Amino acid sequence: MYDAIVIGARCAGSPVGMLLARRGHRVLVVDRATFPSDTVSTHYIQQRGLARLAAWGLLDELVATGVPAIKHMTVSYRDIVIAGFADAINGIDVTYAPRRTVLDQILVNGARAAGAEVREGFAVRELIFEDGKVVGIRGAAADGEVREEHARIVIGADGRNSFVADAVGAQRYHEVPAECFVYYSYFSGLRTDFHSRIGVGEQIGIWPTHDDRTLVAVMRKAEAMPEFRADVEGNFHAIARAIVPEFAEELATHGKREDRFHPMRYPDNYYRQSYGPGWALVGDAGYHKDPLTGLGISDAFEYAQLLADRVHDGLSGDVPMADALAEYQRERDAKSHSSFEFTCSISTLELTPQLHAVFRALGGDARYAKDFFAMIGGGMTGEEFFAPERMAKLLGASA
Ligand SMILES: Cc1cc2nc3c(=O)[nH]c(=O)nc-3n(C[C@H](O)[C@H](O)[C@H](O)COP(=O)(O)OP(=O)(O)OC[C@H]3O[C@@H](n4cnc5c(N)ncnc54)[C@H](O)[C@@H]3O)c2cc1C
Incomplete structure (x- = not known):
């Protein structure tokens, strides 16, 4: 019997497994893929995501792979060009776009080093239910051997076509069609x-x-x-x-x-109900948005940390598990709301008149451009960046 089984071992799954194992829980992480392996994704990581890797003690390993540092960014909309870079965000003054073959292997190694059992080449085919609660998984190893494992919680970190979400009937909400x-x-x-x-x-x-x-x-x-x-x-x-x-x-x-x-x-943008009796979803399984703003990997890290913290509260008995998981979803949705809205808006490739005016002003204002890159890098929320008084100053200065 495990404390937690995590299905999926990439950006969301391995960190959740690692963080729970570091807190002393007995964790199994499974993935039908083997590592190192690629996945369909480009791979720019926000400074916010790199700060998570640093806090977990994994950033030095990534830097040692020779991934080139990015210290200058150019974002443009038609004839408007915004160039520059953010001030350091949580001590991170560069950004990287590492190959997923490299990044995901570091994450898998991190989970193993923390004491999680990581089973590669293992495809989950069924969830096991008892009295309406998820209590385990049934799946097949690469050699076809079918195994059953039980846990106090099963976490779906299994991507946007989440098997776990389908098996528990998790409903999507706040869906926005992809463009x-x-x-x-x-x-x-x-x-x-x-x-x-x-x-x-x-x-x-x-x-x-x-x-x-x-x-x-x-x-x-x-x-x-x-x-x-x-x-x-x-x-x-x-x-x-x-x-x-x-x-x-x-x-x-x-x-x-x-x-x-x-x-x-591109798949549609959505949030999904991300917890229920004996189960939770994290990463793209629970919340997915257009890749244009490059949030997916950093969000997977951030909400893996959040979920691991709440699941620990539930497993240790400090908080009823259902309350802990409800808090996870509430906090994730509140934190991600403004970047989700911004992403959905800009992924139409057509700026609203207001955003167009803001971009125009940013193109001529290096100070505000720095803040814009702080928002892009995850050092400032959309609410902070687009606060009416700041926008009034920016637009006033450019008038
Ligand atoms: C084209 C594209 C470009 C992108 N560009 C960026 C970018 O530049 N920056 C950025 O931050 N994000 C980007 N993203 C988003 C990013 O790729 C995702 O947000 C991120 O990979 C989510 O990680 P995850 O761990 O939730 O899921 P995934 O990376 O999808 O991993 C899910 C894992 O679950 C495993 N799995 C699934 N089902 C089962 C099963 N039944 N049994 C066992 N294992 C299973 C899979 O094998 C897989 O390894 C992009 C996405 C796309 C599609």
């Missing part, structure tokens, strides 16, 4: 900083990553996918030319594509 699709790949021969640039109905993201590669991603509105697919390479370069011509030139002359294109039609 875009993405194609991304890895290139050698380029020297760039971080770029997130929005053109007319399309976007390009550029991040330096491991092994002297640059991750280049283009996004377009979903209805353009069939047309894009007809000539992926040509359309990929055409979007770069339309939005950042100088980069497009470098891409065409010096960039060598080192990987296939990874496509995805």
